[in-house]
Amino acid sequence: MARVDELFSAVWLKFGSRALSSNLVVPKAGAAGAAAGAASDLVFCDRILGLVSRSFAAVIRQLPAEMVLDVLLFYLVLRALDTIEDDMEAFKDDEAAKCRHLTAFADSYLGDEAWSLDGVGEGAERELLQRFGAVSRLFNRLPAESREVIRDITRRMGAGMAEQVGVDLGQGTADLAMYNRYCHAVAGLVGEGLTRSFVARGFESAAGGANYGLANSMGLFLQKTNILRDYLEDYVDGRAFWPQSVWREFARTSDLGEFARPTAHGGGLYASAFDAAADPQGGAVIGKGTRTSALACLNFLVADALELVPDSLEYLRRLRTPEVFRFSAIPQVMAIATLEACFDNPQVFSGVVKIRKGQAAQLILACGTMPAVEAWFHDFATRIKRRTPADDPSRPKILAAAEEVIRLTAASAAEQRQRAAVRNALPAAAVAVAVAALATRYLGVFAGA
Numbered sequence: 001m002a003r004v005d006e007l008f009s010a011v012w013l014k015f016g017s018r019a020l021s022s023n024l025v026v027p028k029a030g031a032a033g034a035a036a037g038a039a040s041d042l043v044f045c046d047r048i049l050g051l052v053s054r055s056f057a058a059v060i061r062q063l064p065a066e067m068v069l070d071v072l073l074f075y076l077v078l079r080a081l082d083t084i085e086d087d088m089e090a091f092k093d094d095e096a097a098k099c100r101h102l103t104a105f106a107d108s109y110l111g112d113e114a115w116s117l118d119g120v121g122e123g124a125e126r127e128l129l130q131r132f133g134a135v136s137r138l139f140n141r142l143p144a145e146s147r148e149v150i151r152d153i154t155r156r157m158g159a160g161m162a163e164q165v166g167v168d169l170g171q172g173t174a175d176l177a178m179y180n181r182y183c184h185a186v187a188g189l190v191g192e193g194l195t196r197s198f199v200a201r202g203f204e205s206a207a208g209g210a211n212y213g214l215a216n217s218m219g220l221f222l223q224k225t226n227i228l229r230d231y232l233e234d235y236v237d238g239r240a241f242w243p244q245s246v247w248r249e250f251a252r253t254s255d256l257g258e259f260a261r262p263t264a265h266g267g268g269l270y271a272s273a274f275d276a277a278a279d280p281q282g283g284a285v286i287g288k289g290t291r292t293s294a295l296a297c298l299n300f301l302v303a304d305a306l307e308l309v310p311d312s313l314e315y316l317r318r319l320r321t322p323e324v325f326r327f328s329a330i331p332q333v334m335a336i337a338t339l340e341a342c343f344d345n346p347q348v349f350s351g352v353v354k355i356r357k358g359q360a361a362q363l364i365l366a367c368g369t370m371p372a373v374e375a376w377f378h379d380f381a382t383r384i385k386r387r388t389p390a391d392d393p394s395r396p397k398i399l400a401a402a403e404e405v406i407r408l409t410a411a412s413a414a415e416q417r418q419r420a421a422v423r424n425a426l427p428a429a430a431v432a433v434a435v436a437a438l439a440t441r442y443l444g445v446f447a448g449a
């Protein structure tokens with residue numbers, strides 16, 4: 001349901017706010033020689049960024065002009081690598097070829113202006129690989145230090161991804177340690193690389209506490225939130241990232257898919273186990289017990305992600321550049337909102353849980369300062385705490401994680417509440433003063449009459 005404050009935020013973000021205006025300077029086409037080539041490469045990269053990224057395009061474009069291209073290219077390079085990793089069709093008969101691409105990417109493909117790849121990925125991602133020369137040409141124009149950061153992270157991520165090819169995190173011996181290693185390879189390293197870029201471009205100082213351990217947690221928090229939210233989409237695509245050692249504790253069969261059994265009735269391709277419980281036929285197979293255990297497993301993974309928040313808050317607290325702060329904070333706030341929306345929510349097993357557009361706009365606009373960000377974390381952690389089922393087997397773990405976030409953010413939440421109270425009181429006070437002034441005037445007139 002649309003709410004007035006969310007509607008206002010959405011409209012303000014679209015038409016009135018300068019919070020996320022673009023700092024990417026795309027030179028006018030028509031300049032001579034190499035400059036014209038660079039201009040059209042930049043136009044392509046900016047366009048493709050908008051198509052392949054749901055959440056990062058806007059926060060990248062608002063970065064300071066000196067580093068927007070570093071981060072844009074960093075994103076596209078990793079997205080291209082991720083497209084190769086993600087394609088379950090193109091390499092289904094030749095996993096070795098997928099591994100070769102992943103490990104060769106940083107040192108053989110990136111920077112080779114003639115290299116491209118056809119037939120891998122879909123839509124805009126496929127186009128990115130087909131026209132990867134544009135990314136390489138702009139990459140070659142970056143300062144050496146920026147190139148080194150991007151190449152190093154791409155090399156390590158490619159190696160980490162290649163290690164996982166054919167290893168299904170939902171199968172085999174996958175445990176929490178392996179889950180953490182995978183999340184480090186695909187997201188924690190991004191945090192490290194971005195931190196190095198901020199420092200290399202002089203926007204954050206290493207001495208000021210740019211810390212790779214905290215940066216790793218920032219990436220893990222985003223990745224783990226995506227993994228638990230995308231349970232159904234991944235399962236339908238033949239992938240499973242929920243660690244086996246966790247879901248086996250909760251499942252009754254050896255199939256992670258039992259949390260989302262296909263049924264003949266409503267709810268899209270897969271109806272949830274919750275629906276099945278109410279279904280006379282499905283219910284015989286999947287009773288209420290399955291629904292409860294699916295939610296218990298989900299809630300355990302939510303708590304596991306929530307435990308990363310203290311590190312994320314510490315990382316954000318140390319940032320000094322407003323645009324870098326916004327770039328880093330907005331995805332984190334979106335993630336805690338998504339986490340709260342997924343918590344104890346049976347819809348995770350029957351569809352995609354999304355936060356409302358208006359709420360997203362409201363969160364983006366509120367990510368300008370640390371106290372505001374902390375207040376949102378406080379709000380979502382409090383909701384998770386309140387909604388924790390009394391009989392959830394992970395209740396102590398969930399409450400401990402939520403309460404730690406609540407404790408760390410309590411002062412900012414109180415301060416924000418006070419500010420809001422003053423803000424809300426101001427119009428009332430102004431009306432009272434105006435009424436008093438008018439009354440005095442008219443009473444004076446009457447008294448004088």
Ligand SMILES: CC(C)=CCC/C(C)=C/CC/C(C)=C/COP(=O)(O)OP(=O)(O)O
Nearest residue numbers: 053054055056187190191218219222223328
């Ligand atoms: C220090 C610091 C800033 C750390 C953060 C590191 C970082 C950005 C990691 C990427 C993690 C991730 C899950 C990306 C895809 O998200 P998505 O699928 O929501 O994004 P998309 O919309 O672009 O596909």
